[in-house]
Amino acid sequence: MTGNQFLQGNEACTYGGLAAGALFFAGYPISPATEIAELCSNLLPAKGGVFIQMEDEIASIAAVIGASLGGMKAFTATSGPGLSLMQENIGLAIMAEVPCVIINVQRFGLSTGIATQPGQSDIMATRWGTHGDHSIIALAPSSVQECFDLTVEAFNLAERFRTPVVVLTDAVIAHLRESVYIPEQVKIINRTRPSGPVEGYRPYAPGENLVPVPPNFGDEYILRVTGLVHDEYGYSSDNPDVGGQLVNRLIDKIENYTRELPQPEYTGPENPDVIIISYGISARSALAAARRIRCQGISLGVLKLKTIWPFPEQAVAKICARAPRVVVAEMNKGQILREVKAAGITRAIGLNRTDTRVIMPGEIISYVKERCACATG
Amino acid sequence: MQPVKDINQYLAQHKLPHMWCPGCGNGLILKQLLTGLAELQIAREKAVLVSGIGCSGRAGDYVNFHRFQGTHGRAIAFATGIHLANPRLTVVCLMGDGDCGAIGLSHLIHAARRNINITAIVANNLNYGMTGGQYSPSTPDASVTSTSRPGKVGDALDLCSLTASAGAGYVARSTVYHIFEAQKMIREALKTGGFGLVEILTPCPTYFGRYNKLGSAVDMMEWLKKKTVPLDRFRQMNERQQQEHFWRGVLAKHDKPDFLSRYRDRGINQ
């Protein structure tokens, strides 16, 4: 499917995955992510791929990890409760450096919450849900087009960094219909494959950019994968030096190369009165608010995040230096606000909602007028 | 049949000696798996060992072919993905009874139901070895373990019956005492086109044997011999006698198409 299409966010994520070369999907139905599984079940067989509905989310991510190591690009889609179940194996995929993509359509609330309603409160669960020190990559689309583009990007980053990548959408974006352009061909990155002598080969020896070059199962090169601390051969080890170096490399291989991740997008005047930092569906409202407020004599800049993790603190700090007031608008109790403050923007304040209602442009305008009054004269 | 010494090609010699206790059956089970691979002439790069987390799971450290060790209980779910992505591989799961029968039980039943073409070998030492001898679902009623000092409450779970009734292509049980029988079963399971399960009762002298005063490792082997009876004899026993014995034998064996063949057929017919 190419050209201009009128699609739902979930459909766009699915087509994005397939365009990036995904041939394997394992999942367990959950609202509001279900359409991704349904569409995959229709599309994958004809491409020689496999869809399988597993017995739960733990099994789904496990099968995805297995399929990726077996040589297929693989993904799953879920929502909050499913993300919680996947956490232990997400940690395994980070530790074992297995590329895969998890689309998490955020819904409202902790526990079962309100199953069909939107939220943006899995930000920290995505970052810190699995145990142990680690880094993670998470991207957040704010339009149906970005659902397509960022899912392609997620696969590319997963292959480039050899790590799981999470796409954080929300129930509104997932079910929103917008026109999307699907190009004939997208830029695809495939995992680097080993070369050189088979004997003495070390699948976990760090290559360029600290990323190792392991083979797939079935290749001539022997692949030893374990969630235990392992040496460069893939053999488990309890040596403190091996453990320390491994965990630090897993973090550095991502954190040292954050410039390769999608950068935040700034829209607005050079030196606005207020900058709104936002992402996902909330960023759409911020952009609408900025357009409307202009005629009221206030200038609003919008900084839309695309990469959520690692948090793009340098870019955010640089752009925020242009405005006296910074507001972080998000549908949670301030999960990204904490990061913004940690990036040194201690003056930032939060516009937070956590009741399934989307933050509306009017709400942002009133908030800015009320709370940022002194800056706007 | 190839000479048994051929198993060396699958062994990471330099990783030996292994970490298992003296008298533990895990080494014998690994040897039977490697023998099965050698006899079926499965090329080193075409085999994957997916092991569980536990003493038996450490077998992966001693093999010199593709191996995967994920999270506790999930071996079969990982193996499902590996097999579906590359069906040319011989995918073997080697798990403890806790790994497979407690935390991973649902994956076992569903892989059997789907008849996924993988081979599962369960090293059933009747308890959790790695974490210090706690009871597992397959610990017999009244046995002493570190979490059942007065004796375990509740009957042992029969993994084989469950797997067979879920629809697996091949299900069998033996013991490390009856090692040649176990070897034959592993070979049969590897040859099965669908899901194959072989459960092998194995001594854990360090915990189960010690807690239940079963004597030395050799005594435990004798105990296994005495306690197990062929399936047909077991079926003739009364309930009380059955409680005191384990059956061994082949419980299920049928040729039906595996999940991926059926999936592909559906896809083509669409």
Ligand SMILES: Cc1ncc(C[n+]2csc(CCOP(=O)(O)OP(=O)(O)O)c2C)c(N)n1
């Ligand atoms: C999620 C999780 N829970 C608990 C553990 C701790 N754990 C490690 S091995 C094990 C049990 C092993 O028993 P079994 O599978 O019977 O294997 P054995 O050691 O007896 O060979 C447990 C509970 C773990 N690693 N992960």
Ligand code: SF4
């Ligand atoms: S604790 Fe038991 S199962 Fe584990 S290595 Fe020792 S004897 Fe074997």
